[in-house]
Structure formats: structure tokens, C-alpha cells
Amino acid sequence: MSQQKIAAPKGVSEYTPPRSSAFEHVRNCLIAPASKAGYQLIELPVFEDTELFKRGVGESTDVVSKEMYTFEDRGGRSITLRPEGTAGVMRSVIEHGLDRGQLPVKVWYSGQFFRAERPQAGRYRQFYQVGIEAIGLDDPAIDAEVIAIADAGFKALGLKQYRLELTSLGDAQSRSAHKVDLLKFIATLQLDEATAARAAINPLRLFDDKREEMKKAMADAPLLINYLSDASREHFATVTKYLDALGISYQLNPRMVRGLDYYTGTTFEFVHDLLGAQSGIGGGGRYDGLMEQLGGQSLSGIGFGLGVDRALLAAEAEGVIGQEAFASDLFIIPLGDVAKLQALTIASELRVKGKRVEVAFGDRALKGAMKGADKSGATYVIVLGESEMSSGTVELKEMKSGASTSVKIVSLFEALNK
Numbered sequence: 001m002s003q004q005k006i007a008a009p010k011g012v013s014e015y016t017p018p019r020s021s022a023f024e025h026v027r028n029c030l031i032a033p034a035s036k037a038g039y040q041l042i043e044l045p046v047f048e049d050t051e052l053f054k055r056g057v058g059e060s061t062d063v064v065s066k067e068m069y070t071f072e073d074r075g076g077r078s079i080t081l082r083p084e085g086t087a088g089v090m091r092s093v094i095e096h097g098l099d100r101g102q103l104p105v106k107v108w109y110s111g112q113f114f115r116a117e118r119p120q121a122g123r124y125r126q127f128y129q130v131g132i133e134a135i136g137l138d139d140p141a142i143d144a145e146v147i148a149i150a151d152a153g154f155k156a157l158g159l160k161q162y163r164l165e166l167t168s169l170g171d172a173q174s175r176s177a178h179k180v181d182l183l184k185f186i187a188t189l190q191l192d193e194a195t196a197a198r199a200a201i202n203p204l205r206l207f208d209d210k211r212e213e214m215k216k217a218m219a220d221a222p223l224l225i226n227y228l229s230d231a232s233r234e235h236f237a238t239v240t241k242y243l244d245a246l247g248i249s250y251q252l253n254p255r256m257v258r259g260l261d262y263y264t265g266t267t268f269e270f271v272h273d274l275l276g277a278q279s280g281i282g283g284g285g286r287y288d289g290l291m292e293q294l295g296g297q298s299l300s301g302i303g304f305g306l307g308v309d310r311a312l313l314a315a316e317a318e319g320v321i322g323q324e325a326f327a328s329d330l331f332i333i334p335l336g337d338v339a340k341l342q343a344l345t346i347a348s349e350l351r352v353k354g355k356r357v358e359v360a361f362g363d364r365a366l367k368g369a370m371k372g373a374d375k376s377g378a379t380y381v382i383v384l385g386e387s388e389m390s391s392g393t394v395e396l397k398e399m400k401s402g403a404s405t406s407v408k409i410v411s412l413f414e415a416l417n418k
């Protein structure tokens, strides 16, 4: 009797060939600008003490109150699969004393994150982010640099139809001045119990309510941007000045509140025009009180998380992701055992020099092997038979045009570079 098949859990994103190559390409594009700017890899556990997210991300957020994958481990500890990356980075930086060394601490990360959301296109229960965090510097120039790094990743991928939304959530002084008026305003609204409870923990959350009646109710609510302290206003003005100088365009969105409670000051989101409801392809901002809240010293921080799954969907929607980006440079078809041996040698030499080379094994007939070459999307193909080996010359065929040129085997590398 045949066994029943087992399916993946509902709502997870997974990538199998050939689309996994596109995914890899997207992830590499998004993270490359960070290492070029001196950020170093931080590799963290995917599960943490539940308390970290409760305290770090905030109990008024949907992420903590409704979406965490929390369970008790065999030792009776409450464990949560990480819903985001910033809290874990802070935990690790404090635990390993990185904040006692050279500042800012600049790290990047990439991996799976988990939120028990209702799955839909672009919204998954396990999804991928690449992110960076810069800790211990409150110079507005680093805000601009962090935003520029995210933007460079999207540009490297070839995305065009996205915009950057920007605001400032101010410092503690700005927020407490605003909170007085916001609470007065909220007291005039008829709120259901759950919403009132959320507002009591963090009244800013009401700006994030997606229900039409709430959007209407909040239309005249006082905006934090009008309550910025002098220091916060100046910081934000300097960030926008730097962004202008870098040629990075943005739209001010004073109603933006992000889905996590730790944000302060400069806050931003990248929104893609072709993705429908799940249009946020990345977001981030300052979190100047977070380290202290997690038991560390009082250091500021800023960072972002970019959604790799959504960036892939965006790249596909814009048609900017072609197989060329990750296909092999050369596909070798050996005919017979001796040729197979030489094909292996040629391939490994070219790979050492940085070329992507595939060899057709399995003694398929030439026609079938050519089909394989075609399917692989490789740029060039060569057939290696007895006559090629004895003359030391192959026909280098460009797959797209069908044009071929005679090339000495020893000069293949140079020919591929032409």
C-alpha cells in the first residue's frame, strides 16, 4: 500500500529549483551593499526566550499579542520562534559585550522569521528577511546611510516601481507631548474593548488600524510629526538633507507607525506598487531605547529588515529577474569516457577562475544532452569528442544566437570573457 504524502505546514514559503536560484539572486542583491559598507555577519538562533520579544517588540503589537509561535521546550522554558531580528541582535550584542568595543556595532543578518499571520500572497508564516543594525551612534548621517544601503539593494536587483516613505517618531520628549493630546483625542472615540486595550498600552497603534471606520475616526488625530522636540526636528531635517544629497527620493508619511513598538525618531518603509495588499518590501528605523529596555546600556540604534520573499515577487512583477542572472556560463557535453575526464578538468579549472560551468554526465545521446544545455539556460555550450580532444579546439556555441566560433581549449576562459 502506498503511504500518504505529507505536505508542508500551511503558509510557509519555500523555494525549489529553478525559482530558488532567483531567490538566491534576490537575497544576494539585497545584502551585498551592507558588507560593502562595513557591516559584518551576525548569525543568531531562530528561537529565543519568549520574554525577549515581549519586552523588545512590545505587547501592544499584533506580532507579540497574536502572531508568535510560542511553545514550552522540554525543560519547561517558554521559547518563541523569532518573529523579527532586531531584538535578538540586541540580546546578542549585550550578551557578548560588543557594545563595550568599537562603536557603532554594525551587523547584517539573513534568515527565516516566523509570524502566525493569515497566509496570503506575499504574507507567509515563515518568511525571509535580510537586515542590518547599526548600534551606538545617533548621528543623522548613519540614518541616511542605512536607508541608502536598503535602497542600493533594491536598485541592484533592478527594482524601479517602489517608493520610500519616511517620518520621525521623535524622542521621548516629543512622544510624551504628543501622547497627552492623542489620549485626549482618543477619549472622544467609541472604541471596542480590544482596541481600547491596545490604545492603553500604545495609543500610536490606532494609526495602524486597517479598518475603514478606524481610519475615518483617526483622520483628525493629532500627528506626532507636529510635536517633535527641537532636537528631533533638527535630526530629522538633517536626515532628509543627506537623502536629498544622495539623490534618494522619499515621501513624508506622518501617519506611519510601524508594527513594532521599539521605534523612535527616523522611521521608514519601502513600498512596492505592484504587490497589492502586502506591498511593504522593507522597513526600519531608529530604536533608541531598546538596548536599555533589554537590560543593556543606553545606546541608540537604527536598522532595517527587507522582505526577500516580497522583493522576489516584486522583481518578478517588474520582469527584472531573468535566468541570465544565475545560469551557467558554460555547459560541456563530453562524448565518451576520456572526454568526460577532460570535461571535468576543464570545468574545475574554469570554476577556479570564477566561471559557472556545468557538465552533462550520464552518457546521454548528443540530442538529449543539447536539450539539457538549452534547459539549463547556460550562455555557451561546447561538445567535447575525440576530434576536439585531438585537435585541442572546440566549437564554442552561443546558445541564444546559435553562433559558434572555434576556440582553443586552453583559451576557453578568455573566450568566455569576450
Ligand code: HAM
Residues within 6 Å of the ligand: 083, 084, 085, 086, 115, 117, 122, 123, 124, 125, 126, 127, 128, 129, 131, 132, 133, 258, 259, 260, 280, 281, 282, 283, 284, 285, 286, 302, 303, 304, 305, 306, 307, 308, 309, 310
Ligand atoms: P517589519 O516591517 O516587521 O520590520 O518586517 C520587515 C519586512 O519583512 C517587511 O517590510 C516585509 O517585507 C517582510 N515581512 C514581514 N512580515 C512578513 C510576512 N508575514 N510574510 C512575508 N514577508 C514579511 C522588522 O521586522 C524589523 N525588525 C526591521 C528593523 C530592523 N527595524 C530596525 N531594524
